[in-house]
Amino acid sequence: MDALFALLVAAGVNFVMGVPGADDIMLGYQSTSFHDALAMRDLFGRRPAPEFEAWLARAGLIDKAGRIRPGAVPVQLRALLPA
Amino acid sequence: MTDAPPERAPPDRPPSDALWDGLRRLTAARIGLARTGASLTTGPLLDLRLAHSRARDAVHEPLDEARLAAGLAGLSDPVLAVASAAGSRSEYLMRPDLGRRLAADAEATSASHAGRYDVVFVIADGLSARAVQAHARPVLDRVIEALRAKGWRIAPLVVVRHGRVAIGDAIANALGADCVAILIGERPGLSAADSMGAYLTYKPHAGTTDADRNCISNIRPEGLPYADAAFKIAAMLSAMRAGRVSGVRLKDDTVRLLDGGV
Numbered sequence: 001m002d003a004l005f006a007l008l009v010a011a012g013v014n015f016v017m018g019v020p021g022a023d024d025i026m027l028g029y030q031s032t033s034f035h036d037a038l039a040m041r042d043l044f045g046r047r048p049a050p051e052f053e054a055w056l057a058r059a060g061l062i063d064k065a066g067r068i069r070p071g072a073v074p075v076q077l078r079a080l081l082p083a
Numbered sequence: 084m085t086d087a088p089p090e091r092a093p094p095d096r097p098p099s100d101a102l103w104d105g106l107r108r109l110t111a112a113r114i115g116l117a118r119t120g121a122s123l124t125t126g127p128l129l130d131l132r133l134a135h136s137r138a139r140d141a142v143h144e145p146l147d148e149a150r151l152a153a154g155l156a157g158l159s160d161p162v163l164a165v166a167s168a169a170g171s172r173s174e175y176l177m178r179p180d181l182g183r184r185l186a187a188d189a190e191a192t193s194a195s196h197a198g199r200y201d202v203v204f205v206i207a208d209g210l211s212a213r214a215v216q217a218h219a220r221p222v223l224d225r226v227i228e229a230l231r232a233k234g235w236r237i238a239p240l241v242v243v244r245h246g247r248v249a250i251g252d253a254i255a256n257a258l259g260a261d262c263v264a265i266l267i268g269e270r271p272g273l274s275a276a277d278s279m280g281a282y283l284t285y286k287p288h289a290g291t292t293d294a295d296r297n298c299i300s301n302i303r304p305e306g307l308p309y310a311d312a313a314f315k316i317a318a319m320l321s322a323m324r325a326g327r328v329s330g331v332r333l334k335d336d337t338v339r340l341l342d343g344g345v
Contacts, residue, residue: 019112020112020113020114020116021112021113021116021131022113022131022273023113023134023272024272025110028270028271028273029272030135035118035122035123038121038122042120042121067121068118068120073102
């Protein structure tokens with residue numbers, strides 16, 4: 001799965017599925033995860049789509065270099081979750 | 084990549100974070116996984132590999148026919164045990180066509196019990212023998228009781244080794260049953276290696292396709308519980324017989340049971 005994913009990214013694919021932990025529990029499929037997408041972006045120096053990147057920055061999920069933000073859950077996200 | 088490297092933070096969010104614990108109670112999805120950099124930490128990565136290995140093991144696990152047949156005794160005896168034309172588990176996985184055909188002696192085994200039946204229940208290993216070992220009996224208990232109460236004539240149960248869905252068609256024809264309901268182990272997912280499916284077909288024949296079948300999926304206590312699954316199967320079979328049709332022209336209009344009882 002990782003090898004195929006890397007091949008596709010190297011070939012310029014610009015959309016991949018993201019499911020938590022690569023486990024699509026509704027369909028019982030193994031898929032690609034949010035973590036996989038982040039790792040491929042790091043590996044190939046790719047950035048999110050511009051409007052998505054802007055949203056990620058607004059939500060406090062990425063730093064200025066476009067990397068997923070280290071540390072705790074952003075305040076904006078925590079505010080949406082149950083106490 | 085000219086920026087200063089990000090400070091080496093410890094892995095985010097230990098899995099016991101109270102925030103995620105609350106959300107995890109609402110879903111079986113793998114949410115709030117700890118990461119380091121952009122990737123998973125070792126714990127969740129090993130969890131995923133373990134789940135993947137369990138799914139593979141479930142696919143290869145052989146059916147214990149004797150135990151399954153003994154467990155099904157008393158519902159609609161006798162319990163007949165037959166095999167598909169696939170000679171081994173590996174051949175079964177490589178040759179889907181053989182899993183849809185009966186072994187040479189199986190037709191005779193079925194034919195010796197031929198009669199006039201409204202439905203035959205077939206129990207096949209499919210891609211997860213453990214699914215039917217665990218869930219067939221509790222579902223059939225309820226379905227058969229409901230149908231008998233309506234006067235249905237139930238054929239002997241048939242257990243199939245290395246069976247795929249369409250093998251039920253030949254069994255229904257050999258026994259003389261109007262409807263076939265096959266309970267079969269579904270392809271394991273990463274979070275459920277023991278999910279059972281039920282495929283229902285009215286008057287199957289040589290040209291029957293999957294469009295002629297109705298499917299009830301994800302039968303297991305953590306998915307569609309036994310009582311709900313049994314209710315749906317009995318209701319769909321009744322609708323099938325009343326409308327003399329199955330498949331895409333028959334819609335599931337059963338309301339979900341509210342009790343969710345197992």
